[in-house]
Structures are given as structure tokens and as C-alpha cells.
Amino acid sequence: MLKQLYIKNFTLIDTLDMEFRSGFSVITGETGAGKSIILGAIGLLLGQRADSKSVKMGTDKCVIEAHFDLSRYGMERFFDENEIEFDAEDTIIRRELTSAGKSRAFINDTPVALSMLKELGEQLVDVHSQHQNLLLNKQDFQLNVVDIIADDAKELTDYQQTYVRYQELKKEEQRLREDIEQGRQQVDFMQFQYDELTNARLSDGEQEELEQRSETMSHSEDIKTALYEAESALSGDEGGVVSNLKKAVSALQGIEHVYPDVAELAERMNSCYIELKDAAAEVSGKMDDVDFDPAELDMVNTRLDRIYELQKKYKVERVDQLLAIQEELGRKLSNIENSDEALAEIERQVSETLKDAQRKAELLTEKRRVAAGAIEKQMRERLVPLGMPNVRFEIAVEQEPLGRCGQDKVSFLFSANTSTPLQPVSQVASGGEIARVMLSLKAMISGAVKLPTIIFDEIDTGVSGKIAEQMARMMSEMGHCDRQVISITHLPQIAALGSTHYKVYKDETAQGTTTHMLMLNDEERVREIAQMLSGSDVSEAAIQNAKELLKL
Known part of the structure; x- marks a missing residue:
């Protein structure tokens, strides 16, 4: 309130x-x-x-x-x-x-x-x-009135969920039919594409690995030279960092007993020596790993050329995109191969969902017809005291194809006189009659x-x-x-x-x-209603009349 x-x-x-x-x-x-x-x-x-x-x-x-x-x-x-x-x-x-x-x-x-x-x-x-009186022209307003009196919100929601599912299945069926028809026209080409991608034996991450191998082998001489220089600087017989650092550590450790201040320094340098010795061993090992094999480089570049060719052909930039195309082609070919079974299954679902929707629509119709009878009775009882002693008010509930609100077309039919046939209320009722309705x-x-x-x-x-x-x-x-x-x-x-x-x-x-x-207040109400009765010049008669209306 x-x-x-x-x-x-x-x-x-x-x-x-x-x-x-x-x-x-x-x-x-x-x-x-x-x-x-x-x-x-x-x-x-x-x-x-x-x-x-x-x-x-x-x-x-x-x-x-x-x-x-x-x-x-x-x-x-x-x-x-x-x-x-x-x-x-x-x-x-x-x-x-x-x-x-x-x-x-x-x-x-x-x-x-x-x-x-x-x-x-x-x-x-x-x-x-006042403009809401125009709602009587609207079928959805009339149906909403019937639904309110029918108290069918649960049934309507249940039906609408089934109807939406039916519509989705119909669209899915149509898409499947289109895919099958299109696929049958292109099946040979699609099979060729699928075989081409399958025979390429692509794997995700392969391209990046091959590109790195190609880059490494193409610069193998530069890499070996750099590794050799690094090993010489670290482990060379003359002036190698590792051997010189070892000598420095031994020198400091030799005076620790007479000059304890160098003990910590010697320990730190010894840690560096161990780390550098280990790094030198790794550098040496990598020199053995790097080896230029022209045949392998040619094989790697040939494989990359094939991947690049497929990417250009299918207008993509990555192997995973080629794999996605391969998977989609496989799905479409499978659908075509199993199209009869798939179509039969979706048709079965559409048919069952339609029957379910029709059953629920029938339940709605039953409740609406019962409510329509109650509305007709109430409306006659309400309209007769409003100056319509011969009023007739009926609700026509006609069937139509299934829609979002069921299968019912509702029309409010009205006649204020016994001699006038029932017609849609918005077409025959006067402004005052519509207001009362x-x-x-x-x-x-x-x-x-x-x-x-x-x-x-x-x-x-x-x-x-x-x-x-x-x-x-x-x-x-x-x-x-x-x-x-x-x-x-x-x-x-x-x-x-x-x-x-x-x-x-x-x-x-x-x-x-x-x-x-x-x-x-009461006195002000008397004068206001008297003015409504007689206009700006309020007469004594109007005041008395106002008091009678107010029962004062």
C-alpha cells in the first residue's frame, strides 16, 4: 500500500x-x-x-x-x-x-x-x-485475464518449457537436414580433404619443435665455434678460468692457519670453482651434441614445407587449427555416413516433444475453458448493476496452431442488448460500456x-x-x-x-x-463536490446536494 x-x-x-x-x-x-x-x-x-x-x-x-x-x-x-x-x-x-x-x-x-x-x-x-481500455483489442490481454483466473501459471510455465524445447529440436532437425544435403553434394571433396590432413599425420606442437631444430642445425657451425671458445676459456691448459680459480683457492687455503681472515673468502671462491667446473663440463658435453647432418636438416625443412603448404591451403596459421578442420571434416563425414540414423533419432525426439507439448496444451485449454465459464458468470453479475440489465458476455476459446502460450485463441464477446448479436467487445461496446467492462x-x-x-x-x-x-x-x-x-x-x-x-x-x-x-476535510469536501455539481458558482442547492451525496 x-x-x-x-x-x-x-x-x-x-x-x-x-x-x-x-x-x-x-x-x-x-x-x-x-x-x-x-x-x-x-x-x-x-x-x-x-x-x-x-x-x-x-x-x-x-x-x-x-x-x-x-x-x-x-x-x-x-x-x-x-x-x-x-x-x-x-x-x-x-x-x-x-x-x-x-x-x-x-x-x-x-x-x-x-x-x-x-x-x-x-x-x-x-x-x-484511459488508453488501457484499448487493451480490449489485444488478444494477449484477453488470454492473460483468462490465465489469471485459471491460476495456471505452473501449467503455462511447464508447457512453455516443452514448447521451447520442441522449437529447438525443430531447428536442430532443419540444420541436420541442411548439413546432410550439403554434405552429400560435397562428400568427395570433403573426403579428399580429410584424407589429405589425416595422411599428413599432424600433431599439436610439432611445428614449433621442427622450426627450432631447423634453426639450430642451420647455425650448427656458429654454435660449435661459440661452444669451443667457451670451453677453452673455462678449461684451457693455459689460462683456463677453472684451473686458475683452483690455484687461487689452494693459495688462500694454504694461509688459512696463519691468516684466518681469508677462510670465508676461500670458501666462497671454492663454491665458484665447483660451479664453474660443472658448467665447463656441460659446455663440453653440448659440443658433442651439436652435429650438422645435412640429410636431417633437409628432412626437417621438407616436413615444415608440407605444414606451411597445408596452412596456406586451408587459410590458417597453426597446426592446431588444421587439426580442428580435420576433426570437423571427420564429424561431417560421419554424419553423412550415419545420416539416416541421426535423422531418424532427431525426428523421433521432435515427434515425442510435440506430443508432450500438445498434451500440456490440452491441460491448459481445459483450465482455460473452466475459467472462461467462471469469468462469464462473474462479468454478468458485475455488469448488470452497472446499468446493463440485458448484458451478455461470453468468451470464445478456439484452437489454433501451437504457439508460445498454448493452442488457444481467446475472444471476449459482448452484447448490451438482447437484439444485438454477440461480437468482439472492442467492436460493439461504446466508450462508457468499455469503461464498465x-x-x-x-x-x-x-x-x-x-x-x-x-x-x-x-x-x-x-x-x-x-x-x-x-x-x-x-x-x-x-x-x-x-x-x-x-x-x-x-x-x-x-x-x-x-x-x-x-x-x-x-x-x-x-x-x-x-x-x-x-x-x-469534511467541509472542504462538501464545497469541492458542490463545485463539481454546479461549476464555479456554488449554489446552496449544490451544497445540499453534495451533503446528501456525502451522507453528512
């Missing part, structure tokens, strides 16, 4: 801070007073796209904040899943918009993406504006869906008098079931039945036009 709405620097609003109550409330005000501005602010809170022009001229930022009491609606799961702190009695959503066009959204002071704000907003508030649908749906707040924006279009009063009573009843109903209206009959009455008005100041909103 919406407890409080705070708006600052939004279009014509400087600051608005308004408390809201449970039950059935009404908002009135002259045309152009700013009721749509307040609805626009609420729309931003519900995740609608923002326009920087909405920021009041001359200010840098607008802020819209709402406090909700969700203690009776079991919404903890949303907050747990999104790791947002949950305060059931005071959930705060806020939207900030700068004049530069930057927008930020918050839930309980946690920054969130606009999509998350919209997801929560859809669970908090339903705003029914939509209100009845909303009242029925609200009984099945626990939505904290419902706002009706001039749903009374095209009705007046006794019918308007009956519509108000219906909205009032909706507000008695742990639900908050707010109606923006121009009709005194509806305004008089609200348990709380708000007025929106404009004020012309030296700084410009500003929109305000206030909660009316």
Missing part, C-alpha cells in the same frame, strides 16, 4: 509531500490542474523512461520518492533474490533525474537498475489509464492477484449518474480487500464515495505556475 508520496522539482511541482490511506480514495481537480503530472511522477517510480524536460525549469534535479507498507503481501522473495534489505512496513523506492538527463533509481537506498525498479513497480502499483475485469482480477495499489485514471469516462455511483461502489469494495484503490475522477458521484478525498489545483505565483495537492 502506498503510504507517502514525495515529489520535488518535477515539471510544475515545487514540493509535494502527501500521505495516502488504505481503502478507496479519490483525487479530483479541474482539467489541467496537474493530475496527469502526479501520475507521470508515479510512472517514473514504476520504471518508465525519463525525460530531462521533466525537471522543473531553473533546477538541477528532481526527486520522486514513495513509501509502501508491504507487510500483508508476502514480497520478501523479491528482496532476498536481489540482495536488497527488506522492511515490510516501510519499503522506499526513489527516482532521481538531473537536468542533464542522468537518471538514478533506488530501492531502500540501494542503487538498482531501471529494469529492477520496473519489475518491483509492476508488483506494487497498477495504473489504469474494464472496471469489472479489474475488480475480478484484483480478487485473484494481490496487488497493493490500483490507480484508476478517469475510468468513469462516458458514464454518469447512477452508473457512476455503482462504479464507485465497486471500486470501494475492491479497496476493502487488503488493497488500496485510488480513482482520479471528474464525477461527484464517485468522489463522494471515497473514504479519503484529495484535490489537485494550480496556483499562479510571481515565479510561475505551480501544482499542489491537499487532503480535504
Whole structure:
């Protein structure tokens, strides 16, 4: 339930801070007073796209904040899943918009993406504006109404998962057929390519190893010369580093007993001697390893030329890419060879999944037909008191090919008179009749869906008098079931039945036009409703009439 709405620097609003109550409330005000501005602010809170022009001229930022009491609606799961702190009695959503066009959204002071704000907003508030009456033209809206009353969310989800699987298998079957057809046309060429790569006996890492061997053998003389010079410098008979270092160590060790200060130095030099002696042995060993074999070099270069040739032919740069091509060719050839079996298997899966989807679609149809009967009965019961004594309302459920929502095409058929045949409601109902149908649908749906707040924006279009009063009573009843109903209206009959009455008005100041909103007391309500009855010149008769409507 919406407890409080705070708006600052939004279009014509400087600051608005308004408390809201449970039950059935009404908002009135002259045309152009700013009721749509307040609805626009609420729309931003519900995740609608923002326009920087909405920021009041001359200010840098607008802020819209709402406090909700969700203690009776079991919404903890949303907050747990999104790791947002949950305060059931005071959930705060806020939207900030700068004049530069930057927008930020918050839930309980946690920054969130606009999509998350919209997801929560859809669970908090339903705003029914006049243009929503056009939804009666939409088949998906009509089907959604039936699904809500049928309470078939589990069955629908189960069906949709199977249907998606069926669609995936159909695509897989089509791809396989295309691969087989294409493969059969190219099988000889593919076999030649596969044999060519297979006979090459490629191995991953081979190219790098061969390139290194070729490089080494091509410079074998340079390598041997460098190794010989290194060995001579280390182990040569005259002036070799190893033998000279050994002499130095022996000299120092010979004086250790008379000059102990050289003991550590001798030890360090001896370690160096051991290390250098070992390195000299390794250098000597490598001289034996390096040997130039023209035949081996030719073999290595021939193998590399073959690898380079294949890489150029198949337009790749590495052996592992050639191996991947070989594997893919092998897979395609195997598919072609086993195509009949593979195709038969995928066809079997498609057939079984289709039967499963059809079975689940039938279950949906059964639940929808039962729900359609219940909706027809409820709608007649709701529409008769709204001035349609001869109303007929039926739901046609026709079969169509399987789709994402099943196999059912739903149409709402309507006739307000016994002499008029049933036709789609959007084609035969007048504006006032459509308003009453939509209100009845909303009242029925609200009984099945626990939505904290419902706002009706001039749903009374095209009705007046006794019918308007009956519509108000219906909205009032909706507000008695742990639900908050707010109606923006121009009709005194509806305004008089609200348990709380708000007025929106404009004020012309030296700084410009500003929109305000206030909660009316009993005396102010009398004058507001009297003005709605008689216009700007409020007569005594209008005041008395207003008191009668308010039962004061």
C-alpha cells in the first residue's frame, strides 16, 4: 500500500509531500490542474523512461520518492533474490533525474537498475489509464485475464518449457537436414580433404619443435665455434678460468692457519670453482651434441614445407587449427555416413516433444475453458448493476496452431442488448460500456492477484449518474480487500464515495505556475463536490446536494 508520496522539482511541482490511506480514495481537480503530472511522477517510480524536460525549469534535479507498507503481501522473495534489505512496513523506492538527463533509481537506498525498479513497480502499483481500455483489442490481454483466473501459471510455465524445447529440436532437425544435403553434394571433396590432413599425420606442437631444430642445425657451425671458445676459456691448459680459480683457492687455503681472515673468502671462491667446473663440463658435453647432418636438416625443412603448404591451403596459421578442420571434416563425414540414423533419432525426439507439448496444451485449454465459464458468470453479475440489465458476455476459446502460450485463441464477446448479436467487445461496446467492462475485469482480477495499489485514471469516462455511483461502489469494495484503490475522477458521484478525498489545483505565483495537492476535510469536501455539481458558482442547492451525496 502506498503510504507517502514525495515529489520535488518535477515539471510544475515545487514540493509535494502527501500521505495516502488504505481503502478507496479519490483525487479530483479541474482539467489541467496537474493530475496527469502526479501520475507521470508515479510512472517514473514504476520504471518508465525519463525525460530531462521533466525537471522543473531553473533546477538541477528532481526527486520522486514513495513509501509502501508491504507487510500483508508476502514480497520478501523479491528482496532476498536481489540482495536488497527488506522492511515490510516501510519499503522506499526513489527516482532521481538531473537536468542533464542522468537518471538514478533506488530501492531502500540501494542503487538498482531501471529494469529492477520496473519489475518491483509492476508488483506494487497498477495504473489504469484511459488508453488501457484499448487493451480490449489485444488478444494477449484477453488470454492473460483468462490465465489469471485459471491460476495456471505452473501449467503455462511447464508447457512453455516443452514448447521451447520442441522449437529447438525443430531447428536442430532443419540444420541436420541442411548439413546432410550439403554434405552429400560435397562428400568427395570433403573426403579428399580429410584424407589429405589425416595422411599428413599432424600433431599439436610439432611445428614449433621442427622450426627450432631447423634453426639450430642451420647455425650448427656458429654454435660449435661459440661452444669451443667457451670451453677453452673455462678449461684451457693455459689460462683456463677453472684451473686458475683452483690455484687461487689452494693459495688462500694454504694461509688459512696463519691468516684466518681469508677462510670465508676461500670458501666462497671454492663454491665458484665447483660451479664453474660443472658448467665447463656441460659446455663440453653440448659440443658433442651439436652435429650438422645435412640429410636431417633437409628432412626437417621438407616436413615444415608440407605444414606451411597445408596452412596456406586451408587459410590458417597453426597446426592446431588444421587439426580442428580435420576433426570437423571427420564429424561431417560421419554424419553423412550415419545420416539416416541421426535423422531418424532427431525426428523421433521432435515427434515425442510435440506430443508432450500438445498434451500440456490440452491441460491448459481445459483450465482455460473452466475459467472462461467462471469469468462469464462473474462479468454478468458485475455488469448488470452497472446499468446493463440485458448484458451478455461470453468468451470464445478456439484452437489454433501451437504457439508460445498454448493452442488457444481467446475472444471476449459482448452484447448490451438482447437484439444485438454477440461480437468482439472492442467492436460493439461504446466508450462508457468499455469503461464498465474494464472496471469489472479489474475488480475480478484484483480478487485473484494481490496487488497493493490500483490507480484508476478517469475510468468513469462516458458514464454518469447512477452508473457512476455503482462504479464507485465497486471500486470501494475492491479497496476493502487488503488493497488500496485510488480513482482520479471528474464525477461527484464517485468522489463522494471515497473514504479519503484529495484535490489537485494550480496556483499562479510571481515565479510561475505551480501544482499542489491537499487532503480535504469534511467541509472542504462538501464545497469541492458542490463545485463539481454546479461549476464555479456554488449554489446552496449544490451544497445540499453534495451533503446528501456525502451522507453528512
